[in-house]
Amino acid sequence: MRGIRQDIQGLRALAVTAVVLDHAAVPGVAGGYIGVDMFFVVSGFLITGQLLRRLRKTGRIGFADFYARRARRILPASFTVLALTVGGVFLFVPPTLRAQAMTDAAAVALYVPNYVFAVRGTDYLANTTPSVFQHYWSLGVEEQFYLLWPALLGVAWVLLRRRRRAIAAVLGVLAIVSLVVGIWLTRTNEPWAFFALWPRAWELAAGGLLAIAAPTVRRLLPAWGARILGWAGVAGIVVGCVVFTADTTFPGTAALLPVLATAAVIAAGEVPARGSVVSLLRLRPFQFLGAISYSLYLVHWPLEQLPQAAVGYEHPLPLYITLALAVLAVPLAWIMYRWLENPVRHARFFAKARPRRSLFAALAGSSVLAAVSVVALVGAANATPSTGRVVAATPPSVPLQETSFVPANLKPALTQAQNDNPALYSDGCELNFSQSTPHPCASGPSTAPTVVLWGDSAAAQWAPGLQQAVESAGDRFVTQTKSGCASTLIDHVRNGQPYPSCDAWRTNVLAQLKKNPPAVVVLASYDNEELPKGKNAEQQWADGLANTISQIPSQTRVLLMSDSPDFGVNPVDCLSQHLTDAKACAQPKSKALSSPGRTAAQNAAKQTRAQLIDLTDYFCTDTVCPAIVGNTLIYRDSHHLTASFSSALAPALSAKLAPYLP
Incomplete structure (x- = not known):
């Protein structure tokens, strides 16, 4: 590689621009998240090139020096934005989200944020309340790759006696395995496919393999071929940004487009050719944005998310605000690049010292930030936001009497809402996404x-x-x-993919019901469950309900539970920001009850032998659906009830069920 590659600097500009515009919700760039995949390829190419040159020159990796250079390059800006964002969390983020945010901050300081998001089951492309540290997931992947890739390359270099083709073949096999794992995980557990290292490693490895093949590319690729390859690569990147959306199943096979397109542009840049894509990428705006791309990536996300958290996730920022914040991120990134990134990276104190000085500084910085995050986590977890006023513990009734503030005796407290689950979760009675064998749990005589x-x-x-x-x-x-x-026999999908364990489970449950018919079956489902695209949702629900009811034994009475209101966003977070005005967190009834499955259930009760159990009057007034009744919090998230409110509904349920129970 010859000096600073202007084409690669331009690629960085394309990548960061795509990501920033996507996160600013600019129309037409919904697939801008592929910019991260572009960064992965570029990083793999550059890092592998550096390691190969070191191996050819000295025959060894020089791990301490390599990691010291990486620490000086990545950590100063990363830790600075991390520290500033932690401060922003306590100024702008709802109190109910602060403990989780501090968990994420600690994970960033320990270089494992991607695994925290994977374990949490985060949907990166459809998250209505994303973490202000969510963009650090890609840094986690790269940092973990940097930990392993030099060792793999060094071992291969020694064992295969510097034979470039043999090294490429071995590392290529590992990359193919990673790709296959990524495709499989995308279908079975998308959060892990998106965030974990092993299903993403092939993207960085693709850049690494290109670095190994660079001499061959320079020797065999003609100038006319470089021109075609480079422009085709840019076209592929543009197509991905425009065509991909939040509904695209990603990464999976879809990630091949940005990875191969980026590799094509890099390969084309290996061959000097008049009229090639390099002539575009070397333009000054691309070079400027490429130079500050790392700082811009770090800065733009909290700059977008902290104001959104301040106004409430139930009120999405308008486009002119998100676009203005994206523009503001550019000078802020330049300031950080000019006065932090470069000075620290080239500081004589570190550059001329032994590598252990940089590594010690990195370890110290990580430890301090992790400790601060843990202390803040404890404080946030113990904070219980409320007005200090107390209200009577009145049961739900009709007409509904909503509480207009957050009482001190709220049950559960806002900070405990997400954990106020039915006992069947802790008892192991609620099957996870992979299980298909029924696990009925019984109580009573x-x-x-x-x-x-x-x-x-x-x-x-x-x-x-x-x-x-x-x-x-x-x-x-x-x-x-x-x-x-859902118990409704619809064509179920999950993350855009078939959901075979669901199909198998429903078949198995039906077999048990037919073998031992119960007196009553209560069918209940989330009325906005994910369905195949391109079909009328209400008709799918209607057909599925009719099919389900027809297969339940004729001697069994069938009841349909009308679903609880769907807020779309978590009212708990809103309440923590509107302690004295809980009505600000209510949802219009027309919006909260607009799901296609609700209408289908109402029609099914008229057209089949099933009966409808509808408690809507206990959730909504004539116009709105509030979040608090008496001293009881209704929801633990956007559409699930707290166990406390479900228990409080027992008298109402008894009255509704009485005509149908044996």
Whole structure:
């Protein structure tokens, strides 16, 4: 590689521009997230090139020097933005999200944020309340790659006696394995496919393999071929940015487009050719943005997200604001590049010292930031936002009497809402996404008539209240629930892909119902479950309900639970920012009850033998659906009930169920 590659600097500009415009929600650039994949290829190419030159010159990697250089290049800007964002969290982020944000900050300081997001099941492309540290996931992947790749390359260099083709073949096999794992995980567990190193390593390895092949590319690729290859690569990048959306199944095979397109541009840049894509990428604006791309990537995300958190996620910032923030990120990134990145990277104190000085500074910085984050985490977790006022513990009633503020005796407290789940979760009765063997959990007299609750997590939310209502009638209560899997026999998908474990589970549950018909089956599902695209959603629900009801034994009475309101965003976060005005967090009734499955259930109750159980009057007034009734918080997230409110509905459920129970 000859000096600073202007084409690569221009590629960095394209990549960061795509990401920033996507995060600013600019129309027409919904696929801008592929900019991260471009960065991966560029990083793999440059790092592998540096390591190969060191190996050819000295025969060794020089791990301490390599990691010291990486630390000086990456950590000063990273840690500075991290520290400033931690401060921003306590100024702008809702109190209910601060503990999670501090967990993320600690993970960033320890170089593992991508695994925190993977374990949490974060949907990067469809997250309505994203972490202000979410963009650090890609740095985690790169840092972990830097830890392993030099060792792999060095071992291959020694064992294969510097034979470039043999080294490329071995590393290529590892890259192919990573790609296959990524495609498989995208279909089975998309968060891990998106955030983890092993399904993403092939993207960095693609750049590394190109670095190994660079001499061959320079020797064999003609100038006319370089021109075609380079412009085709840029076209592929543009197509990905424009055509891909949040609904695209990603990474999977879709990631091949940005990776191969970026590799094509880099390969074309190896061959001098008049009229090539380099003539575009070497223009001054591309060079400027490429130079500050790292700082711009770090700065732009918290700059967009902290104001959004301040106004509330239920009120998305308008385009002119997000675009203005994206523009503001450019001079801020330049300041950080000019006065932090470069000075620290080239500082004599580090550059002329032994590598251990840089590594010690990196370790010290990580430890301090991790410790600060943990202390802040403890403080945030123990904070309980409320007005200090107390209200009476009144049960839900009709007409609904909403509470207009956040009471001190709120049950559960805002900071505990997400953990206020039905007991069937801790008891192992709620199946996860991969399980397909039914796991019914029963309570009540074993000889009594049985009432089965069947459905997804939106069915599980009714379990506390239903169990009390059924057992008070002297009957036996059984749950059959699985996350993200409606009992309605619709063509279910998950993250845009088939959901075979759901299909198998529903078939198995139906077999059990036919073998031992219960007295009553209560069907409940999230009415906005993901369905195949291109078909009328309401019709899919109607057909699925009719199919389900027809297969349930004729001697079993079928009840349809009308789903709880869907807020679209978490009202808990809104409440923590509007302690004295809880009404600001209510949703219009017309919006909260607009799901296609709701209408289908109402029609099914008229057209089939099923009966509808509708508690909407306990959730909504004539115009709005509030978040607090009495001293009870209704929701633990955007559409799931707290176990506390579900239990409080037991008397109402008893009254609704009485005509249908044995």
